[in-house]
Amino acid sequence: MTLATLAEVLQPALKQGYAVGGLVTLGWEDMRAYVAAAEAENCPVILQAGPSCRAHTPLPVLGKMFRHLAEAASVPVVAHLDHGYTFEDCRLALDSGFTSVMFDGSRKPLQQNIDETAAIAEMAHAAGISCEGEIGFVGYSGGESSNGTDPEEAAKFARESGADAIAISVGNVHLQQDKEGGLDLERIAQIEALTSVPLVIHGGSGVPVEQRRHLAAKTSICKFNIGTELRMAFGSALRAAVEADPARFDRVQILSDTLDPVQRAAQEVLRAFGAPPQR
Numbered sequence: 001m002t003l004a005t006l007a008e009v010l011q012p013a014l015k016q017g018y019a020v021g022g023l024v025t026l027g028w029e030d031m032r033a034y035v036a037a038a039e040a041e042n043c044p045v046i047l048q049a050g051p052s053c054r055a056h057t058p059l060p061v062l063g064k065m066f067r068h069l070a071e072a073a074s075v076p077v078v079a080h081l082d083h084g085y086t087f088e089d090c091r092l093a094l095d096s097g098f099t100s101v102m103f104d105g106s107r108k109p110l111q112q113n114i115d116e117t118a119a120i121a122e123m124a125h126a127a128g129i130s131c132e133g134e135i136g137f138v139g140y141s142g143g144e145s146s147n148g149t150d151p152e153e154a155a156k157f158a159r160e161s162g163a164d165a166i167a168i169s170v171g172n173v174h175l176q177q178d179k180e181g182g183l184d185l186e187r188i189a190q191i192e193a194l195t196s197v198p199l200v201i202h203g204g205s206g207v208p209v210e211q212r213r214h215l216a217a218k219t220s221i222c223k224f225n226i227g228t229e230l231r232m233a234f235g236s237a238l239r240a241a242v243e244a245d246p247a248r249f250d251r252v253q254i255l256s257d258t259l260d261p262v263q264r265a266a267q268e269v270l271r272a273f274g275a276p277p278q279r
Contacts, residue, residue, distance in 0.1 A: 002070050002071045002072075002073055002076070002077065003067060003070040003071060003076075003077060003078075003079065003099055004044065004070075004076035004077060004078050004099065005078065005099045005100055005128070005129050005130040005164075006046065006078050006080060006099070006100035006129075006130035006131075006132060006164055006165060006223075007130045007164040007165075008076065008078075008130075009044040009046065009076050009078055010164065010165055010198040010222045010223060011198070013198065013216075013222040013223075013275070014198045014220060014222050016276065017216070017217050017218070017274070018216050018217065018222075018273055018274040018275045018276065019212070019215070019216035019221060019222050019223060019224055019273040019274070019275075020043070020044050020045070020046055020078075020222060020223050020273060020275065021038075021045055021046065021223075021224060021226055021266075021269055021270050021273055022046040022048050022080065022082070022200070022204075022223050022224065022225040022226065023045060023046065023047060023048060023226055023227075023230060023266060023269070024048045024050055024053070024082065024225060024226065024227030024230065024231070025047055025048060025049060025053055025062075026052065026053050026056065026231065026234075027053075027056070027057070028065060029234070029255050029258050029259065029262070030230065030231075030234055030258075030262055031047050031065060031066070031069060032069060032259070033258070033259050033262035033263040033266055034047060034230075034262075034263075034266050035047070035069045035070075035073050035075075035077060036259070036263045037263045037264075037266035037267040037269075037270055038073070038075045038077070038266075038270060039073060039074050039075055040263070040267055041267050041270045041271055041275075042074075042075060042277045042278050043075060043270055043273070043275035043277075043278060044075055044076040044077070044078070044275065044278065045075065045076075045077055045078070045270065046077075046078040046080050046100070046223065047066050047069070047070075047077060047078065047079055047080060048080045048081075048082040048225065048227075049062045049066070049080070049081055049082060049093075049098075050082040050083050050227070051082075051083055051085075059081075059092050059093055059096045059098075060092075060095075060096040062096065063079060063093070063096030063097035063098055064096075064097065066079035066097070066098070067079060067097050074278075075278050076278065078099055078100050078130075079097065079098045079099045079100065080098065080099070080100040080101070080102065080132075081093035081098050081100065081101040081102055082102050082225070083102060083104045084101050084102060084103050084104065084120075085103075085104055087103075087116070087119065087120060087123075089101075089103075090103055090120045090123070090124070090131075091123065094123065094124065094127050094129060098129065099129045099130065100124075100129055100130040100131070100132065100164075101120065101124055101129065101130070101131055101132070102131075102132035102133070102134070102167070103116065103117050103120045103121075103131065103132070103133055103134075104134050105117055105133065105134065106134040106135065106136065106137040106138070106167075106169075107137060110135075110153055110156070110157070113133070113134075113135065113157070113161075114156070114157055114160045114161050117131070117133040117157075117161040117162070117163055118160060118161050118162050121133070121161060121162035121163055121164070122162060125162070130164040130165070131162070131163050131164055132163060132164065132165040132166070132167060132200060132223075133157065133161050133163035133165075133166055133167065134166070134167035134168075134169075134200075134202070135149050135150075135153055135154050135157040135166055135167070135168060135169075136148055136149030136150065136153075136154070136168055136169030136170075137169055138167065138169045138172055138202045138203055139169075148169050148170065148171075148184070148187060149168040149169045149170060149187065149191060151187070151190040151191045151193070151194050152194065154166065154168060154191045154194060154195055155191075155194035155195055158194075158195040158196070158197050163197065164197065164198070165197060165198040165199070165200050165222070165223060166195065166197055166198075166199055166200060167199075167200040167201070167202050168188075168191055168199055168200070168201070170183045170184045170187045170188050170191070170201075171183045171184040171187075172201050172202060172203040172204065172206060172207060182207065182208055182211055183201070183207060183211060183215070188215070188219060188221070189219075192219055192220045195220070196220075197220075198220060198221075198222035198223060199219070199220045199221045199222065199223075200221070200222070200223040200224075200225065201215075201221055201223070201224045201225065202225045203225065204224035204225050204226045204229075205226055205227060205228040205229035205230075206228075207224070209272050212224055212272050212273065213272045213273070213274065216272070216273045216274050217274050224273065226269050229265070229269065230262065230265055230266060230269065233261060233262050233265035233266075234258055234261075234262050236261070237257065237258040237261035237262060238254070238255070238257075238258050240257070240261075241254045241255075241257035241258060242254060244257075
């Protein structure tokens with residue numbers, strides 16, 4: 001098992017009642033820790049390149065990094081573009097070897113979002129890769145407010161966009177550092193009743209672990225994006241590595257000390273999603 005598309009890992013999750021972690025990467029150190037964590041837990045993993053990652057490292061380079069890790073892995077690894085805002089973002093990801101793209105048209109009027117997502121899904125499917133869309137708007141802690149997903153709009157989006165997975169706004173917030181939130185279970189049930197595609201939770205770091213476990217097993221939510229929680233683990237490990245020896249200056253030595261702590265944190269995240277052992 002190596003490189004996989006989003007549909008290839010989410011459809012089994014939908015049928016068997018578990019979820020897959022979409023782990024947000026910022027560089028080589030965390031992405032290799034995430035793959036090591038997935039191998040240790042014997043479960044699939046989705047490596048995600050979001051806007052801040054792409055601002056630091058060009059997409060063609062990220063595509064090669066993701067594919068290098070995936071092709072050596074013993075478990076399915078998805079190379080996923082997170083929050084592509086334009087057709088060109090998604091086309092560059094496709095050309096760079098990604099196996100999945102997420103088009104974020106959530107700030108746009110409903111029909112425009114559907115039409116643009118459909119065009120990107122058509123491009124992706126023609127190339128044999130997957131497409132995730134978003135309906136409703138997932139806000140940011142300390143920033144833009146959320147706009148909750150309307151179940152009827154979600155149903156229309158699912159019918160007309162061609163997306164393989166749909167991100168929804170049900171009380172989740174990007175960049176939340178605590179787990180005191182919790183999601184709107186009634187709204188999730190209403191959306192689930194009108195759709196049949198895998199559902200995605202962005203801002204998963206703010207969702208209590210027990211609720212992640214429950215939703216993964218009992219609902220159509222098949223993907224949780226986890227970024228802030230793992231960035232905090234990396235930052236803590238990096239700070240400890242620097243402070244352990246103030247005279248040490250070699251970045252390779254310092255960054256190497258982050259691998260084990262980040263891998264352990266990622267394993268805890270992945271374990272809660274309940275994926276059965278990969279064969």
